[in-house]
Amino acid sequence: MGVEGTPFVDLRRVNVARGPTTVLHDLNLSVYPGEHIALLGPNGCGKSTLIKTLTCECYPLVQEGTSVTIFGRERWDLTELKKRLGVVSAELPGKPMLSTTGRDAVLTGFFSSSTLWPNLKVTPEMAARADEVLELVGATSIAGKYVGAMSAGQQRRVMIGRALAGSAGTLLLDEPSNALDLAAQKDLHELMRVLARQGTTILLITHHLPDIIPEIGRILLMKDGRIVGDGPKEELLKAETLSELFQTNVELTIRDGRYYAS
Numbered sequence: 484m485g486v487e488g489t490p491f492v493d494l495r496r497v498n499v500a501r502g503p504t505t506v507l508h509d510l511n512l513s514v515y516p517g518e519h520i521a522l523l524g525p526n527g528c529g530k531s532t533l534i535k536t537l538t539c540e541c542y543p544l545v546q547e548g549t550s551v552t553i554f555g556r557e558r559w560d561l562t563e564l565k566k567r568l569g570v571v572s573a574e575l576p577g578k579p580m581l582s583t584t585g586r587d588a589v590l591t592g593f594f595s596s597s598t599l600w601p602n603l604k605v606t607p608e609m610a611a612r613a614d615e616v617l618e619l620v621g622a623t624s625i626a627g628k629y630v631g632a633m634s635a636g637q638q639r640r641v642m643i644g645r646a647l648a649g650s651a652g653t654l655l656l657d658e659p660s661n662a663l664d665l666a667a668q669k670d671l672h673e674l675m676r677v678l679a680r681q682g683t684t685i686l687l688i689t690h691h692l693p694d695i696i697p698e699i700g701r702i703l704l705m706k707d708g709r710i711v712g713d714g715p716k717e718e719l720l721k722a723e724t725l726s727e728l729f730q731t732n733v734e735l736t737i738r739d740g741r742y743y744a745s
């Protein structure tokens with residue numbers, strides 16, 4: 484886990500409102516390049532709002548001592564930032580993506596667009612990187628297939644490729660195993676493991692403990708818009724802690740470094 488140097492994310496005293504309600508309270512968080520982190524918390528606790536704060540889609544309330552610094556900067560062009568952060572959510576980024584081929588979908592990662600519009604200029608370097616990324620995510624054989632005709636697992640691979648194409652080795656994975664069957668979940672976990680071992684920084688939001696691959700060592704627990712736990716997996720992924728967090732009786736099984744809840 485690389486915790487040296489400049490953090491890629493640095494939040495100080497961040498409060499964020501959605502509508503009239505403040506939903507993130509006094510958040511302090513630093514994430515360093517090379518870290519692998521999972522963020523857990525009940526529905527509505529503010530996980531997506533936190534991601535939207537990182538992508539500058541939600542802004543913190545102006546207060547003394549508040550700052551949001553991403554890749555060492557406080558001001559960003561939104562498209563540029565999203566591209567560099569490598570955000571992958573369970574939904575496709577826009578309808579036009581459905582009739583875009585896998586290869587073009589990966590290329591859209593350079594522009595943070597919903598399809599490869601004719602005015603977007605693909606350089607030979609981008610094309611070469613797209614092929615490299617398709618290979619890395621195991622999607623070369625489906626590069627010519629429309630995203631709309633792919634299975635959910637294939638779509639997720641292509642979306643991870645899209646995120647990697649333009650990103651600075653950083654992935655924000657927002658519930659990536661949603662709607663995937665067991666085989667596709669396994670494939671996704673294998674891919675995440677390969678990327679983690681290659682040094683990709685991973686910030687994972689999940690409700691699904693098996694998504695927490697062994698390479699993820701740091702856990703953030705959120706409740707009611709606050710970070711209530713931030714530390715090593717072995718300390719925070721405990722039945723009592725999760726039962727308290729989710730307000731239900733959680734039984735935990737650990738097998739081969741993987742966590743399962745029932």
Ligand SMILES: Nc1ncnc2c1ncn2[C@@H]1O[C@H](COP(=O)(O)OP(=O)(O)OP(=O)(O)O)[C@@H](O)[C@H]1O
Pocket residue numbers: 501502506524525526527528529530531532533
């Ligand atoms: N567009 C919005 N307008 C007003 N309130 C919102 C909006 N989006 C989210 N909220 C509220 O903000 C709070 C945090 O929501 P958020 O989506 O960040 O939680 P979450 O932890 O990601 O939830 P889930 O696990 O269900 O995805 C919730 O109370 C939610 O109702």
